[in-house]
Amino acid sequence: DAGVIQSPRHEVTEMGQEVTLRCKPISGHDYLFWYRQTMMRGLELLIYFNNNVPIDDSGMPEDRFSAKMPNASFSTLKIQPSEPRDSAVYFCASSLAFTGELFFGEGSRLTVL
Amino acid sequence: KQEVTQIPAALSVPEGENLVLNCSFTDSAIYNLQWFRQDPGKGLTSLLLIQSSQREQTSGRLNASLDKSSGRSTLYIAASQPGDSATYLCAVISGGYNKLIFGAGTRLAVHP
Numbered sequence: 001d002a003g004v005i006q007s008p009r010h011e012v013t014e015m016g017q018e019v020t021l022r023c024k025p026i027s028g029h030d031y032l033f034w035y036r037q038t039m040m041r042g043l044e045l046l047i048y049f050n051n052n053v054p055i056d057d058s059g060m061p062e063d064r065f066s067a068k069m070p071n072a073s074f075s076t077l078k079i080q081p082s083e084p085r086d087s088a089v090y091f092c093a094s095s096l097a098f099t100g101e102l103f104f105g106e107g108s109r110l111t112v113l
Numbered sequence: 114k115q116e117v118t119q120i121p122a123a124l125s126v127p128e129g130e131n132l133v134l135n136c137s138f139t140d141s142a143i144y145n146l147q148w149f150r151q152d153p154g155k156g157l158t159s160l161l162l163i164q165s166s167q168r169e170q171t172s173g174r175l176n177a178s179l180d181k182s183s184g185r186s187t188l189y190i191a192a193s194q195p196g197d198s199a200t201y202l203c204a205v206i207s208g209g210y211n212k213l214i215f216g217a218g219t220r221l222a223v224h225p
Contacts, residue, residue, distance in 0.1 A: 042217050043215040059212075091157070099164075101159050102159060104159075106155060109154075
C-alpha cells in the first residue's frame with residue numbers, strides 16, 4: 001500500500017484566497033483524521049471521520065474551515081477565506097479502528113501571506 | 114483534562130548510548146499509548162502501539178513500557194545511531210476525550 005497520500009505538499013497563497021487540501025487514506029481504513037501542526041500549539045486534531053461520516057469537528061477553529069469525505073478513498077479540508085494565522089502543516093492520518101495504529105501522510109505545508 | 118508531557122524536550126548524545134525518553138499523562142483511563150517518530154519536514158511514523166492491557170512493546174532496538182497507574186511511559190532506544198535523530202512524540206487516547214492527545218515531543222540528536 002502507498003500509505004496516506006496528501007496533496008499539495010506545499011501551498012503558498014494570499015490572504016483571502018480559498019485553500020483546498022486533499023487526502024487519500026489507506027485502503028480499508030475506516031477512520032480518517034485531520035491534524036494541524038504548529039510550533040506554538042503542536043499537533044491539534046481538527047476533525048475525524050468514521051466510515052465517511054464526520055464524528056467530531058470540535059477542533060475546527062472557525063467556520064472558515066470545512067472538511068468533507070465524499071467516499072472512503074478521498075477527503076478534503078477547505079479554508080475559505082484563508083488568513084496568515086492558518087499557516088501550518090496540515091496532516092491527514094488514517095487507522096483501521098479508533099484505537100488502532102495511526103498512519104500519517106507527509107503533510108501539506110500551508111503558507112498564507 | 115488529559116495532558117501529555119514529554120521530558121526532556123531535547124537530547125543530544127554520542128552514538129552508541131542507550132537512551133530513555135519519558136512521557137507522562139494526567140488521566141490514567143487510557144485506551145492505548147502510541148510512540149511516533151517525526152523527521153524534519155516529514156509526517157509522523159508510528160513506532161510502537163501499547164494497548165491499555167499491555168505493559169510493554171518491543172520492535173528491534175526500541176522498547177516502550179506503560180505504567181497506567183502512575184501515568185507514565187518510557188521509550189528505550191538501545192545502541193543509538195545517527196539515523197535515530199528525529200523528534201519522538203507520544204500520544205494517548207483516553208476514554209473521556211475520544212481523541213489522540215499528543216505530547217510536545219523530544220528532539221533527539223545522535224552524533225557520530
